[in-house]
Amino acid sequence: MSGGRQDKAIKPGRWVLLVLTTVLVYLLDKPMGSLPAIGRLLDPMNGCWANAEPVNEDFSAALKLAQVHKASVWLDERLVPHIRTETEHDAYFIQGYVHAGFRLWQMDLQARAAAGRVSEVVGEKAFKFDRKQRRKGMVFAAENSLSAMESDPATKAMMDAYTEGVNYYISKLSYRNLPLEYKLMGFKPEPWTNLKIALLLKYMADDLSGKVDDLGMTFLKGIMTSEQLDRLFPAKVQGSSPVIPAGTVFEKPSLIPKQVPDKNTLFPSFTPDDFGEVREDGKGSNNWVLSGAKTASGAAILCNDPHLGLNLPSLWYEVQLQAPGLNVYGASLPGTPGVVIGFNDSVSWGFTNNYRDVKDYYLIKPVDNDKTKYWFAGKQQNFSVRVEKIGIKGKPDFLDTISYTIHGPVMYDQNFGERDGMKKMLAMCWMAYRPTNELKAIYLLNKAHNYDQFVNAIMNFQCPAQNMAYADRQGNIALWGQGQFVNKWKDQGRFVMDGSDSATLWQELIPMRENPHVLNPAQGYVASANQNVTDSTYPYPDRGGFVELRAWRINQVLSGLSKASVDDMFALQNETYSYLAANMVPGLLKYCTSVQSKYLDGLRNWDYKLSAESETATFFQVWWSYFYGEVWYPLFGGHVPNNLMPLHERTMQLFLADVHPLKGVTVEGYYAAIVSKSYRMAVDSMVRSEKQGSTQWYKIKNTTVSHLAKLPAFSFDHLKVGGWGNTVNATKRDHGPSWRMVVQMGKEIEAYGVYPGGQSGNPGSKYYADFLQHWADGKYYRLLFLPDGEKQDDKKIRWKWSIN
Amino acid sequence: MRFLYSILMVGVLSAVAEYFLPWWSMAVVCFLVALFMKWSGGKSFVMGFCGVGMLWLILALLRDVANEHILSARMASLFHLPNSALFILVTVVIGGLVGGLAAWAGALLSPRSATA
Numbered sequence: 001m002s003g004g005r006q007d008k009a010i011k012p013g014r015w016v017l018l019v020l021t022t023v024l025v026y027l028l029d030k031p032m033g034s035l036p037a038i039g040r041l042l043d044p045m046n047g048c049w050a051n052a053e054p055v056n057e058d059f060s061a062a063l064k065l066a067q068v069h070k071a072s073v074w075l076d077e078r079l080v081p082h083i084r085t086e087t088e089h090d091a092y093f094i095q096g097y098v099h100a101g102f103r104l105w106q107m108d109l110q111a112r113a114a115a116g117r118v119s120e121v122v123g124e125k126a127f128k129f130d131r132k133q134r135r136k137g138m139v140f141a142a143e144n145s146l147s148a149m150e151s152d153p154a155t156k157a158m159m160d161a162y163t164e165g166v167n168y169y170i171s172k173l174s175y176r177n178l179p180l181e182y183k184l185m186g187f188k189p190e191p192w193t194n195l196k197i198a199l200l201l202k203y204m205a206d207d208l209s210g211k212v213d214d215l216g217m218t219f220l221k222g223i224m225t226s227e228q229l230d231r232l233f234p235a236k237v238q239g240s241s242p243v244i245p246a247g248t249v250f251e252k253p254s255l256i257p258k259q260v261p262d263k264n265t266l267f268p269s270f271t272p273d274d275f276g277e278v279r280e281d282g283k284g285s286n287n288w289v290l291s292g293a294k295t296a297s298g299a300a301i302l303c304n305d306p307h308l309g310l311n312l313p314s315l316w317y318e319v320q321l322q323a324p325g326l327n328v329y330g331a332s333l334p335g336t337p338g339v340v341i342g343f344n345d346s347v348s349w350g351f352t353n354n355y356r357d358v359k360d361y362y363l364i365k366p367v368d369n370d371k372t373k374y375w376f377a378g379k380q381q382n383f384s385v386r387v388e389k390i391g392i393k394g395k396p397d398f399l400d401t402i403s404y405t406i407h408g409p410v411m412y413d414q415n416f417g418e419r420d421g422m423k424k425m426l427a428m429c430w431m432a433y434r435p436t437n438e439l440k441a442i443y444l445l446n447k448a449h450n451y452d453q454f455v456n457a458i459m460n461f462q463c464p465a466q467n468m469a470y471a472d473r474q475g476n477i478a479l480w481g482q483g484q485f486v487n488k489w490k491d492q493g494r495f496v497m498d499g500s501d502s503a504t505l506w507q508e509l510i511p512m513r514e515n516p517h518v519l520n521p522a523q524g525y526v527a528s529a530n531q532n533v534t535d536s537t538y539p540y541p542d543r544g545g546f547v548e549l550r551a552w553r554i555n556q557v558l559s560g561l562s563k564a565s566v567d568d569m570f571a572l573q574n575e576t577y578s579y580l581a582a583n584m585v586p587g588l589l590k591y592c593t594s595v596q597s598k599y600l601d602g603l604r605n606w607d608y609k610l611s612a613e614s615e616t617a618t619f620f621q622v623w624w625s626y627f628y629g630e631v632w633y634p635l636f637g638g639h640v641p642n643n644l645m646p647l648h649e650r651t652m653q654l655f656l657a658d659v660h661p662l663k664g665v666t667v668e669g670y671y672a673a674i675v676s677k678s679y680r681m682a683v684d685s686m687v688r689s690e691k692q693g694s695t696q697w698y699k700i701k702n703t704t705v706s707h708l709a710k711l712p713a714f715s716f717d718h719l720k721v722g723g724w725g726n727t728v729n730a731t732k733r734d735h736g737p738s739w740r741m742v743v744q745m746g747k748e749i750e751a752y753g754v755y756p757g758g759q760s761g762n763p764g765s766k767y768y769a770d771f772l773q774h775w776a777d778g779k780y781y782r783l784l785f786l787p788d789g790e791k792q793d794d795k796k797i798r799w800k801w802s803i804n
Numbered sequence: 805m806r807f808l809y810s811i812l813m814v815g816v817l818s819a820v821a822e823y824f825l826p827w828w829s830m831a832v833v834c835f836l837v838a839l840f841m842k843w844s845g846g847k848s849f850v851m852g853f854c855g856v857g858m859l860w861l862i863l864a865l866l867r868d869v870a871n872e873h874i875l876s877a878r879m880a881s882l883f884h885l886p887n888s889a890l891f892i893l894v895t896v897v898i899g900g901l902v903g904g905l906a907a908w909a910g911a912l913l914s915p916r917s918a919t920a
Contacts, residue, residue, distance in 0.1 A: 018835070018909035025828045025902060039902065042895045043827035044863035045819070048879055049895070052871035175826075180875075184882075713881035764875030 031186040051180040051764040059799040073801040076784045079759035079767045084322040089161040091323040092337045096165025099334045103761040105179035106313040107335035111196040114203035120391040121187040134388040137409040141432045142198040148435035155439045159194040162337035166192035200335040205432040208353045208464035214361045216644025218496040222269045232646040235543050241555040243528040244516045246535040253539035258489035261503035267495040268363045285352035287469040288527035289477035296563040299746030302471035303569045304350025305737035307730045310705040314757025316739045328446040329785045331739045338442040346449040347472040348743040352528045354465035356544040358431035362407040362499030377502040436462035458482050467528035473745045479526040480517040481533035485510045527554045548649045549726040553579040569742045574729045574778035576722035582608040591675040612698040612722040623682035630674045714763045719776045752780035814855025831906035838910030845911045852907025857900030
């Protein structure tokens with residue numbers, strides 16, 4: 001340490017540590033593989049610690065926003081914003097600002113997912129997903145709708161204001177207050193656009209109208225007679241309790257029913273070698289409305305619980321919007337303006353999915369030796385080509401050239417099939433490709449004051465098709481099987497069609513006012529749960545992927561109710577009674593009179609409820625799944641494309657009637673053998689599971705609410721919830737009631753709701769998942785619907801933003 | 805005493821720097837402080853480690869307590885650590901290590917301790 005040669009140059013060796021430290025800092029500032037930049041992330045000033053929101057955070061604020069007039073936002077104890085503004089523009093601007101403030105990363109990621117742009121931020125692992133989104137024409141569809149949405153002044157203004165609000169929020173962000181997931185994944189928010197709004201709406205359309213059995217049906221058509229096919233896949237399941245009550249008189253159709261073209265080449269045929277693609281499980285939902293005649297209060301009640309993917313941050317975000325002519329409360333979709341499902345001071349509405357078929361496949365016949373052309377109506381047509389540029393983090397862009405036909409984009413060809421997917425050239429025709437403006441429906445619904453305005457609003461809702469329930473304070477109830485449909489000939493679109501024949505083309509559209517609907521039905525209630533929409537008297541073909549079990553049960557309960565209260569509605573939304581089990585178990589037990597086991601004893605004394613803690617429920621579910629497999633796998637010779645099999649309800653009916661599925665008559669010993677074999681398999685499976693731990697239903701089912709980035713640390717599993725897809729409380733492993741709402745439309749509106757999540761998207765906030773347990777327990781919150789007014793003093797209000 | 809002051813100085817200057825600049829600005833602070841102080845390499849390391857480590861510990865603790873460990877528990881689980889405390893420890897050690905090494909590097913290049 002003593003003096004010496006201070007004036008001389010420092011030895012080169014002394015620089016080594018500086019270099020090493022610099023390298024260390026560089027490495028800690030750089031994401032590696034899936035690891036985030038550790039130094040930047042751990043920094044307590046700006047990193048993840050900055051997202052640790054104090055549990056007693058004061059959300060009050062005084063904001064100066066040049067873009068809006070004077071406005072107030074009251075935040076209630078559940079962090080639901082109640083936005084009051086002087087103009088509609090300001091309401092949507094602030095909604096955008098608030099959505100971004102609490103859910104920015106989620107909006108961003110979901111818009112990227114819709115557009116097939118996830119690889120840009122996570123790298124190659126999302127490439128296949130992105131490519132499928134592009135080939136599906138998601139961006140094409142969104143661009144088409146955007147043009148319609150922007151050519152309508154109302155929706156253009158709505159989107160512009162909303163986007164402006166989101167972007168204003170983004171422009172004020174520094175690294176420190178970025179949502180946690182940006183810090184973990186190492187990317188930044190990009191400016192919001194109206195296209196992203198359109199993309200998110202198409203993302204919902206894809207989620208809800210994506211189910212297509214055309215490929216599987218085409219395969220089965222080759223191995224079965226049409227009589228067998230109709231027995232297994234009837235257009236209307238026998239005994240269906242349709243959405244629009246049977247006997248409702250439909251207006252005379254304005255269009256002439258289409259005759260089936262007299263040709264036998266309309267449908268190509270496929271062999272097992274032609275396919276792959278795993279069937280996706282359908283999404284369900286329930287909604288129903290009761291007229292005052294059925295309720296204790298004498299006011300109409302509307303109930304809705306759309307069953308969607310269970311994720312965090314939650315799909316829904318509660319909000320109230322107040323502006324001149326507007327006072328609406330409900331579930332909004334972060335990334336889009338307005339309230340999707342909810343109520344205002346006059347009317348309430350709810351949606352369930354309407355599975356009427358709006359997506360078909362066409363086999364494309366390319367011209368030999370000319371990749372740019374295909375055959376249509378005897379002539380060579382040029383493909384129109386769209387080049388999709390897929391950005392991949394850490395890799396060069398991938399360019400995918402997608403050919404568009406008169407029907408739609410070529411989804412599958414020799415360049416793109418799923419793992420063992422379709423190898424033939426198939427184009428997809430989908431209502432969502434059309435320039436539709438669903439946002440206009442949302443805009444008008446939010447402001448509707450009576451039934452006529454409700455109907456006018458939903459005439460803009462073309463895709464995805466929805467069953468729209470309605471109740472108002474005058475006591476009216478209604479339900480519409482809404483969407484834009486094609487006047488098809490019988491079986492058009494049931495199978496893959498020959499895309500070179502003009503007879504298979506989608507033709508005229510059915511006027512939307514002729515969609516099936518009912519206003520104030522004599523029975524005093526109307527319910528939809530994804531079942532058949534109409535009885536056989538509806539004049540247009542309306543085949544689709546409907547299911548019946550929940551609807552049977554809901555109708556059974558509602559028809560027996562009188563003087564119904566909101567508590568009865570809560571009970572029904574949370575009911576785990578299995579209509580399937582109640583019908584199947586007595587039938588199965590008939591074959592087991594000589595067998596003794598604790599499992600059978602359990603079934604003999606069972607209430608048919610798939611309760612969370614029931615072990616008998618687990619046994620039934622296991623037995624049923626083996627039974628179902630043993631009925632269909634042998635008959636279908638193993639692998640059926642899309643894993644297409646007849647409905648559970650149809651399987652149940654054939655079994656109870658003792659009818660052989662293919663032969664159509666009773667075959668001695670046929671079901672006895674299946675029952676006995678599947679019983680042994682189920683017992684073996686239970687014994688194995690018991691060795692590994694509890695076989696309580698919820699433990700086996702493992703309902704999980706996953707973080708959108710699939711991070712288990714930010715997710716919740718093994719939620720103690722009963723039910724399954726075929727019970728009214730349709731909570732499955734990762735799908736379930738995503739927003740439960742009950743609204744009694746009395747003099748004072750009494751509304752209740754809950755969703756499996758929380759208002760904040762921040763995993764470091766106490767509001768991230770604070771509704772989850774409440775939801776799992778089947779409880780509800782009384783929703784705070786503020787009256788129109790500049791001063792608010794409700795005791796549930798906790799914070800206020802004063803704007804300007 | 806003077807040594808304690810320099811630790812404190814590292815902490816305060818790092819806090820100011822990090823408030824306005826990226827996280828690694830604290831490394832620059834440590835380097836510069838060590839460059840102008842005449843502590844040995846070892847002492848400088850301790851100064852940087854303790855200065856930044858303490859700053860990060862205090863900041864993390866303040867946030868963690870106010871947050872009732874919601875975030876730290878989830879982050880710990882994300883990194884497969886058994887509890888929040890360990891996540892705080894990892895935070896402090898990483899911050900301290902960078903600060904310490906930067907200070908040491910500064911000491912080595914300090915004209916006054918060039919032959920240390």
